[in-house]
Amino acid sequence: MYGAPLSIHAKKMMLLGSGELGKEVIIEAQRLGVETIAVDRYENAPAMQVAHRHYVINMLDPQQLREVIEREKPDVIVPEIEAIATSELVELEKEGYRVIPTANASRLTMDREGIRRLAAETLQVPTAKYAFADSLDELKQAVAEIGLPCVIKPIMSSSGKGQSVCRSEADIETSWSCAMEGGRAKKTRVIVEEFIRFESEITLLTVRSVSGTSFCQPIGHVQKDGDYIESWQPHRMSAEQLEESQRIAKKVTDELGGYGIYGVELFLGQDKVYFSEVSPRPHDTGLVTLVSQDLSEFALHVRAILGFPIPTIRLLTPGATHTLKAAEERIDYRIEGIAEALAVPNTQVRVFGKPETKIGRRMAVALSSADDVGKARERALEAAGALRIVYPGVEE
Numbered sequence: 001m002y003g004a005p006l007s008i009h010a011k012k013m014m015l016l017g018s019g020e021l022g023k024e025v026i027i028e029a030q031r032l033g034v035e036t037i038a039v040d041r042y043e044n045a046p047a048m049q050v051a052h053r054h055y056v057i058n059m060l061d062p063q064q065l066r067e068v069i070e071r072e073k074p075d076v077i078v079p080e081i082e083a084i085a086t087s088e089l090v091e092l093e094k095e096g097y098r099v100i101p102t103a104n105a106s107r108l109t110m111d112r113e114g115i116r117r118l119a120a121e122t123l124q125v126p127t128a129k130y131a132f133a134d135s136l137d138e139l140k141q142a143v144a145e146i147g148l149p150c151v152i153k154p155i156m157s158s159s160g161k162g163q164s165v166c167r168s169e170a171d172i173e174t175s176w177s178c179a180m181e182g183g184r185a186k187k188t189r190v191i192v193e194e195f196i197r198f199e200s201e202i203t204l205l206t207v208r209s210v211s212g213t214s215f216c217q218p219i220g221h222v223q224k225d226g227d228y229i230e231s232w233q234p235h236r237m238s239a240e241q242l243e244e245s246q247r248i249a250k251k252v253t254d255e256l257g258g259y260g261i262y263g264v265e266l267f268l269g270q271d272k273v274y275f276s277e278v279s280p281r282p283h284d285t286g287l288v289t290l291v292s293q294d295l296s297e298f299a300l301h302v303r304a305i306l307g308f309p310i311p312t313i314r315l316l317t318p319g320a321t322h323t324l325k326a327a328e329e330r331i332d333y334r335i336e337g338i339a340e341a342l343a344v345p346n347t348q349v350r351v352f353g354k355p356e357t358k359i360g361r362r363m364a365v366a367l368s369s370a371d372d373v374g375k376a377r378e379r380a381l382e383a384a385g386a387l388r389i390v391y392p393g394v395e396e
């Protein structure tokens with residue numbers, strides 16, 4: 001029970017992180033009459049453009065984080081990125097604030113070490129072999145232990161930033177510098193992972209709500225340089241693989257607890273399913289659910305957070321997404337080709353409205369549906385191909 005937004009009985013939701021995923025979360029929250037506050041590290045972030053109000057702070061600074069939370073006193077605090085002072089969220093939760101799904105889930109998934117140790121060591125779910133290193137020397141040792149090729153990532157980063165595949169001893173130094181430059185927080189620690197030659201990889205969206213745990217149909221995806229470029233739903237896999245994936249997802253999400261959606265990332269090997277990582281929030285590859293399901297991952301997240309039931313999740317049609325990424329760092333960019341993209345049948349686009357482009361930054365996505373996944377992927381590819389980022393002064 002709650003009143004109108006901006007009234008004394010309003011239900012207030014504060015989003016920590018205001019990217020393209022948060023923008024959709026806020027739109028869904030507003031559909032249910034919730035008052036929304038967007039927070040991020042820069043002005044005019046996508047979700048700020050649709051929220052009732054916003055704040056620009058350094059979310060890794062515990063003091064600044066506490067200040068904004070105490071000022072607004074939100075009913076629910078919804079982390080949207082990893083890079084937040086999560087130990088402060090743990091404190092705030094103890095003081096009575098509600099963090100989604102739980103402060104501990106955001107603390108453990110904030111860095112790769114927390115969640116990897118929990119999954120592999122405490123819960124004993126299968127993962128790639130791994131080791132950690134704090135310096136170049138330690139990295140050399142870790143690589144020797146794990147073997148080549150291996151994947152090296154900053155313990156705190158997302159969307160593939162700072163990640164590289166190390167194929168020979170000669171690559172170790174480059175991988176180290178790449179991780180140092182790409183990490184979100186100024187932490188030097190890296191994880192070294194055994195390179196898994198998987199057949200495919202999926203995101204299993206897992207929702208914990210008052211109705212219990214529900215799974216969306218598996219989402220297949222392709223990543224390039226550690227960042228997603230294409231996703232589709234449903235991903236075809238064997239009944240055994242699906243059962244094992246759901247078992248792993250249930251085990252991990254039960255441990256993390258709370259209400260909300262989780263994106264469980266899994267690698268499918270020939271006869272083994274590996275847990276990779278988990279987002280305690282909507283997942284980028286899950287953007288496909290905006291066209292494929294009756295309730296998108298964003299709608300599901302909001303329902304679960306507000307304590308409303310989720311009796312069923314329906315896949316309405318096979319669907320696919322394809323991303324549009326920038327190639328330069330500019331504030332005076334324009335996006336062209338939207339009309340051509342929308343001329344592709346059963347297709348929508350989401351233009352995120354980020355205030356500036358950066359090399360490799362995701363700026364928009366094409367979403368398509370069709371009678372089968374193959375056709376949906378073709379359509380999304382065609383539509384994304386029609387979209388162009390134009391930089392003045394550069395040959396158009």
Ligand SMILES: Nc1ncnc2c1ncn2[C@@H]1O[C@H](COP(=O)(O)OP(=O)(O)OP(=O)(O)O)[C@@H](O)[C@H]1O
Pocket residue numbers: 128151153157158159160161163193194195196197201223225226227228265276277284
């Ligand atoms: N151990 C591994 N073996 C093989 N491929 C890997 C391994 N680890 C990561 N990858 C590839 O790199 C991608 C990104 O890795 P990961 O999910 O760990 O990074 P991330 O920065 O957290 O990305 P995101 O935030 O988009 O989820 C994976 O989806 C997979 O394609």
Ligand SMILES: NCC(=O)N[C@@H]1O[C@H](COP(=O)([O-])[O-])[C@@H](O)[C@H]1O
Pocket residue numbers: 017018019020021022080081158159284354361362
């Ligand atoms: N893989 C995680 C992911 O996709 N997160 C999404 O990207 C935004 C950051 O984008 P930016 O780096 O372009 O600001 C985040 O705010 C979130 O919406």
Ligand SMILES: [Mg+2]
Pocket residue numbers: 265277
């Ligand atoms: Mg990932």
